[in-house]
Amino acid sequence: MKFKKFIRAIKSSENDKASSNTKQVNGADIEETIELIKKNTTQINDVVFKKIPTNEGIVTIVYSNSLVEKMTMQVMVLIPLANHLNQIHQVSEKIDPADKTEIISKLMGGQTLLYFHDNSLLLSIDTYSASTRAITNTETESTVIGPQDAFTESLQVNISLVKRRIKNPMLKNENRIIGTESNTEISLLYVEDIVNKENLEMLKNRLDKVNYPSFPDVSILKQLIEDNPLSPFPQYYMSVRPDSIVHYILDGRIAILMDNSQAAIVCPTSFMDMFISVEDYYNRWTTATLLRMLRFFGFFLTIMITPMYVSALTFHPEILPYELLLNLQESRSKVPFPPLIEVLFIELIIEVLREAGSRMPAKVGQTIGIVGGIVIGTAAVEAGLISNILIVLVATSALLSFLPPIFLMSNTSRFVRYIFILSAGLFGLFGQMLALAWLLAHLLNLSSLGTPFMTPVIPRKAGDLLDGIIRFPTAFLKGRSGISRSKKK
């Protein structure tokens, strides 16, 4: 029988080792190990010990019930044990019975341990088969054109979603375990002959230094390895769309996927990338350019519109033409507050509406949205709490804040807006310009994995401008972007 040969082969190799390593494994040791495992897993009730009689004598199998499906157990272990023992050796791996930590960690990782009592042999079979979600379309980053599939929470599925798009042996995925308590698996994906080695080294160094207990989502890892964790701006790209992750991997960036996390992060990333949706490449260049301009200038508009209202009405009414000023004053005639309080009041109401809307169950949410949006809006104006022109401005800037394809960026724009509103309330236009100067200086000082965040404003490569605010026709977009500093041009 093949299996006997296999056992003999393993035994002989062990005998070779035994000459250097005097520790001999015998039946008594195995019993001891099983007792030890039992002791270690007394409170882990899903660990199952089963004794099964086979042709090779009694076999004890140990596995974790919740991580192994019954069907897998049947197909991978039980049927071969009963009928085709030689199948076992095709899928199993021998482990050292003395290595207690390895045995336990394999058990916790969903592997099945087999103890052959007669032969004093320990084998493990990877039977990890926790149920996963099916690949569905994304609800957070949906597009009209282009592939609709999204990452799931399973690392293996996510890697396969990337690999089925890049069929290239140069695409590497380096897995490693992080999280001192949770032992989460992450995977670094990059194309070896495109990626910049310095970037890769820097990222690996940073990952080595990460010392954090657990990672429920990849965004926590992202905050730990960013260049400036104190900044309000996200410095790495984050998406659940495999097509956009693939786009960046092929551009020479590095993607990090994490088990149990739907999103993947990409680094390095520039400020401009935050306004680029992968859908732009599916659209015609004219449409894509229009949309990109909207998003980019929309970001600056959304942080400027309401502060402008504050500073114009508080400090510089002379800026406005007579008719417009009349209009504004008329709508504000019943409002008892100064413009700053008025704006802060309505901005906070919008925040409350948004936050409540995202927390409420979907069915209630719609109704409350209507109540909040229409009733509060109209009633507040009629009650004379706020002017209706301000309602228009606030609604526009709230809509504009949702334009960036990356949700973290739109969160940032909402935070930054309050800085601008307060500075406009303090010093009017001068305060606004000071705040803008701070914002730009901050953005210019930011870096993403050591590369300036503001490329292509700080030019690295003239070709970047072809794929900036204006998306040139696809035939022009052959080169890789400057920020990835890729090896291939």
Next chain:
Amino acid sequence: MNVDKRKQLNGYHVVFLVQNVMIGTGMLSLPQDLSSMGYSLALYPLLFGVVASLNLWPMIWINSQYKNEDVFGINEKLLGKWIGKSINLFIVLHLTFFIAGIIDDYMNLIQTTALPEQSTTIPILFFLLVAIYIVSGGIKSIARFCIMAFFLTMPLLYFLRWAIEKGDISHLFPIFNFNGSQALEAFRKGYLSILGYELIMVYFPYIANQKKAYKHALIGVWISIVLCFIVTAVSVMYYSEWQLEHVTYSVLHLFKAGELTYIERIDIIGITIWVFLVLTTITGYLWCAKKGIDSFRSKNKASHVYVITIAIYLIVLMPLSKEVKEKLFEVAFHTSYFMLCWPILLIVIHLLRKKQVQT
């Protein structure tokens, strides 16, 4: 990636550093400063350009002899430790008063146009905080900010459109209706507004391509000169000779010529956006002053910036009469001519002491 951490300024950084530090509040009153020339002032900035180009050469030359030293280091090497250090301290003092002068100038302007009902105490504080924030990023951060400021403020040129339409182009023809003393007077007052290129003596060791530094600096100087020329030319076209002499901050009033249906008083937007240009000037000088203290105390410390900033804040807020303050700042501005001539003196000493220093 540069191996040497100090060599961080690329060509375009140098261009915009030189260009943007030169343009500050001085440009706003340039036509008035030159007004003794009458309508002939339009071409005067071009003369400034030539003088600045010639003046730039000794600075670059003396620096390229000591590739890893800024002007403070060169002072110590050539003049000995004590004389060098006292000269450096003098330069730092000059820079501090110079910055205070610029801030005072700009803040008065802001107060008269944009914030008429507020005292400037707190705005100056916030202004200085932003300046510290930019300076703490190092010279490269300042250079990047200069690039940004350039592209943000360039659109302001568009607002000159109406002034050109309403102006009279015949004012521009040179008729040479001035005498030597008037020309000198205009030079003395007006040249101050294009100061700023002399800072290259301090950040020269940080330039990556030092051989081409002169070329890059020249490009920067001439971009500024062309901008100044545009401003003076449009002013000459738009104003009468009397107005040129008596309208303060005449460039601001050029913006007022604009007619838009949805916005009035473009000058307020203009003067507030000008904060970018002032910030680039201030941060450039502030960084250099910090370097001065660094070399004076022979150690590199971030706290030096705070010391200078507090000094500036106190100087600006000093309860002195307006006349005394103006006199003080004028002295500080005029000491800059000493800075411009200083490299020539250094070259002379360098040639005399060449062998001693090198051995």
